[in-house]
Amino acid sequence: SDERNLFVTFVLGGPGTGKGTQCEKIVENFGFTHLSAGELLRREISSNSENGATILKTIRDGKIVPSDVTVKLIQREMQLSKNNKFLIDGFPRSEENRIAFERVVGVEPNVVLFFHCPEEEMVQRVLSRNQGRVDDNIDTIKKRLHVFSSLNLPVVDYYAAKGKLRKINAVGTVDEIYKQVHPIFAAYEK
Numbered sequence: 001s002d003e004r005n006l007f008v009t010f011v012l013g014g015p016g017t018g019k020g021t022q023c024e025k026i027v028e029n030f031g032f033t034h035l036s037a038g039e040l041l042r043r044e045i046s047s048n049s050e051n052g053a054t055i056l057k058t059i060r061d062g063k064i065v066p067s068d069v070t071v072k073l074i075q076r077e078m079q080l081s082k083n084n085k086f087l088i089d090g091f092p093r094s095e096e097n098r099i100a101f102e103r104v105v106g107v108e109p110n111v112v113l114f115f116h117c118p119e120e121e122m123v124q125r126v127l128s129r130n131q132g133r134v135d136d137n138i139d140t141i142k143k144r145l146h147v148f149s150s151l152n153l154p155v156v157d158y159y160a161a162k163g164k165l166r167k168i169n170a171v172g173t174v175d176e177i178y179k180q181v182h183p184i185f186a187a188y189e190k
């Protein structure tokens with residue numbers, strides 16, 4: 001396991017709740033390294049790696065890529081980085097993901113952010129994003145929402161029970177939402 005004095009934050013929330021957007025602001029203000037699990041997987045697809053075709057199909061179906069693939073990608077980025085503060089965005093998406101990360105990387109998150117907003121708002125934001133993601137169409141979004149509530153919410157409940165969950169109301173402007181996020185990290189700088 002990693003010997004550095006790590007500070008790990010998991011950033012959870014349904015599709016389009018603003019995880020990536022808020023992570024950028026946390027990076028600017030607090031110097032974290034941002035690792036989006038979805039981005040790492042999309043990078044695997046575009047680099048024509050051996051798993052690329054399977055990952056593409058899984059993402060297009062709104063399903064979860066096997067834990068060993070995702071955990072390896074995250075672990076590699078953590079090992080390559082000299083930073084000790086990480087925002088792990090969009091992971092773990094299932095209890096299986098969570099358990100695999102704990103076993104392989106050997107660390108638990110210090111904090112878990114959970115962005116919460118109504119489904120209609122998530123759908124609207126994802127559909128208007130327009131960045132050519134293969135999963136930003138109404139059929140895949142419905143599947144992503146279903147996978148989120150059935151598999152990701154148990155992870156949210158797990159961290160709530162451990163007292164690590166920080167629930168954020170993700171309705172409002174980017175700045176209004178960030179006003180709830182900032183104090184969570186500022187508290188650790190004291």
Ligand code: UP5
Pocket residue numbers: 013014015016017018019020021022036037038039041058059060062063064065066070089090091092093125126128129135144170171172173174177
């Ligand atoms: N926007 C942001 N904030 C706004 C606000 N306050 N008001 C109005 N608009 C706002 O934001 C989405 C859009 O909304 C943007 O256009 C933004 O400008 C606007 P963004 O910050 O991108 O939201 P985010 O929560 O990051 O949405 P994203 O679609 O990335 O979330 P997902 O969790 O669905 O996607 P992710 O990339 O994490 O995963 C994609 C797929 O990869 C998964 O479905 C799955 O198939 C696979 N995957 C795995 O299998 N395993 C993993 O561990 C991770 C991913």
Ligand code: MG
Pocket residue numbers: 019020036038090
């Ligand atoms: Mg994102």
